[in-house]
Amino acid sequence: MIRLGEYQYLELLDYVLTHGDERVDRTGVGTRSIFGSMLRFDLSDGNVPVLTTKRVYWKTAVKEMLWFLTGETNIQTLLRSNVTIWTDWPLARYRNATGEQVTQKDFEQRIINDDAFAQQWGDLGPVYGKQWRRWAGPDGKQYDQIAGLIETLKLNPTSRRMLFHGWNVADIGDMALPPCHMVYQYHVTSQNRLNCLLYQRSADLLLGAPFNFVGASALQLMIAQQTGLSPGELVWVGGDVHLYRNHFDQARQQLEREPQHPPQMKLVRHPGSIDEYHIDDFVLENYASHPAIRAEVAV
CATH class of the missing domain: 3.30.572.10 (Thymidylate synthase/dCMP hydroxymethylase domain)
Known part of the structure; x- marks a missing residue:
């Protein structure tokens, strides 16, 4: 089968x-x-x-x-959207370069609030x-x-x-x-x-x-x-x-x-170009899942 x-x-x-x-x-x-x-x-x-x-x-x-x-x-835009999945790499670079063992939360908050800091430490190349x-x-x-x-x-x-x-x-x-x-x-x-x-x-x-x-x-x-x-x-x-x-x-x-049963994803708006979509344009229907499973990202 x-x-x-x-x-x-x-x-x-x-x-x-x-x-x-x-x-x-x-x-x-x-x-x-x-x-x-x-x-x-x-x-x-x-x-x-x-x-x-x-x-x-x-x-x-x-x-x-x-x-x-x-x-x-730059991860600043992501962090301002509450997306933290790319933080590990710039955080590791910052810790290695400065020796400061800043917490991830504090590092992310500084990226969000400080544009100059974000420009120096938040870019992924x-x-x-x-x-x-x-x-x-x-x-x-x-x-x-x-x-x-x-x-x-x-x-x-x-x-x-x-x-x-x-x-x-x-x-x-x-x-x-x-x-x-x-x-x-x-x-x-x-x-x-x-x-x-x-x-x-x-x-x-x-x-x-x-x-x-x-x-x-x-x-x-x-x-x-x-x-x-x-x-x-x-x-x-x-x-x-x-x-x-x-x-x-x-x-x-x-x-x-x-x-x-798999869920369905729909677009609720037809933007004028590929550059005009926002997260609110996406709707996921009938999503029933088991609980989340936590695991560490390998950096």
């Missing part, structure tokens, strides 16, 4: 936990890892892959995606948004990959070149974290359905991937609306798919839970 929806994710979680290769990773935490996996989610019926076997804070994931689309790279919206070419021009994608979807929807990516080799060394979800490719069917294939080179299966499913789905809904298409499939492809050693117990806990 072909497993669909969240069951695919749980089977992958179980496989990595039981068969993953034991590895020493960049963070020093250690992982169990497999190489190469694919999940397929059908968005055409309104359902979205917001996991139900644990509470996923979907608004945080959508806010992050909206932040990427602005082209910004040329991460996702910079590459998506302001890729620097050798000709000195900046290239907006998102605008180019939308234009091609409207004018030449059978193109095989409808993609954007964030792996700018020249900028990798200046990034707080090189892009994990690095390539998004789009495809339009003869029924005018918009499909997306997301390639993720590195997938933190317990914490990261569930957020990436939500962000990619929200982006697919926005792009479909802007181009007069309807959502189709979201195809997620993972390269190094792993569980951190300090996530094993949480994964076992999640595997004991039975998935609920």
Whole structure:
């Protein structure tokens, strides 16, 4: 039997936990890892892959995606929207540079209140948004990959070149974290359905991937609306798919839970451009989940 929806994710979680290769990773935490996996989610019926076997804070994931689309790279905007998922990297840099063991809460509050401090310590380098919206070419021009994608979807929807990516080799060394979800490719069917294939080179299966499913789905809904298409499939492809050693117990806990019916995500407004969406434009209906599962991010 072909497993669909969240069951695919749980089977992958179980496989990595039981068969993953034991590895020493960049963070020093250690992982169990497999190489190469694919999940397929059908968005055409309104359902979205917001996991139900644990509470996923979907608004945080959508806010992050909206932040990427602005082209910004400073966490100040995120923190002012109560999104703290990117704080670990600049906080670690600040502590290492100054020796001050400031708490995360105090560091975040200072970023929010002090623009000069935020400019110095809150920037992540040329991460996702910079590459998506302001890729620097050798000709000195900046290239907006998102605008180019939308234009091609409207004018030449059978193109095989409808993609954007964030792996700018020249900028990798200046990034707080090189892009994990690095390539998004789009495809339009003869029924005018918009499909997306997301390639993720590195997938933190317990914490990261569930957020990436939500962000990619929200982006697919926005792009479909802007181009007069309807959502189709979201195809997620993972390269190094792993569980951190300090996530094993949480994964076992999640595997004991039975998935609920998937929720539906809707856009309640049709903005004039991809740049005009806000979090209030997104509504998630019929979301019933098991309780949240807490786990530490490996930095």
